[in-house]
Amino acid sequence: MLPFAPSAERNKDPILHALRPWLETRARVIEIGSGTGQHAVHFTAALPHLVWQCSELPDAVEGLAARIAQEGSHRTPPPLALDVAHPPWPVPAHTSPDAFDVAFTSNTLHIMSFDHVRHFFVRVGELLKKGGLLCVYGPMKYGGAFTTPSNADFDAQLRARDPLSGIRDFEALDGLALAQGLELRDDLDMPANNRLLIWELTT
Template structure:
């Protein structure tokens, strides 16, 4: 299939360079990164092309793998293997990773799956692993912008169990799995990039 026929996200195009500038100094020593919820696969192909020193393992639910793998095949990068099936609720890899990246997933999945996400990540990561989470978050139960408030309404109309998560809850879930919040970076379009390290 032609690249132009594959699912495409303009948001991914817009946010990949700002995300790159934050990830680059953090991932200099990482070798095996797992991406959870790769979506269109645009982040995977872009970041793998920028981080030639590490293997970028894309993943998503089984139903999304065909188009992600079409994109991956098209780019044909030595450090970007085919995406694997990873359903947060069911299947986690048996490999160990020293970095995990996920973008725009924690407000899509339900609260129970958010909890399972952190236990799953803890199981498949090494000590000192980086956990990098990109997306919108609330602070002290407040939206950080009107656009995030509207986005949350839109999310909940589609799926009442989805929604922008509270940073305090996310940090508590991470801490319970020995991940410490090292940095919380403000990103364009009222998003954040949370950087945790496993102790």
């Protein structure tokens, strides 16, 4: 049986709807932390020009690979084993013809330490083509405040499990992005108290 995430099933259509205008002129996507692969399969079926490279932690890549092999296509190559905190990432250089136009991640930054979040932004800044996009989906805080009581409860659950995890401040993420030459292009309200942040590499 393939791994299945109910949350990915619920959010795949809203995310696709929000991303579609940004992806129409961009072809090569890397997803950091692809989980079950449901997003990759759904998005490439809806947008047939996309090549979607999945990735996941080495100890979790097997289930992802099973879905890609069973439900993917030639536009979803075998997933990469990738640990955010352990460079170099096994990806093409930003100067390569195979470099990525888009980096996407969903519901990952709040389950890693902030040190790993820093690594994430540095590596993404290094791998994207100029004009490439970083798209981050998940819950956020603004000005240190949670957007809803349920997000505050979720943050407490995360920190009880791992004190280094937790919902991230938008301002902190935007600062990390700016340090890599990524400028905010959109901050979209999404269902279930989530956001979709889109940055563009301008340097």
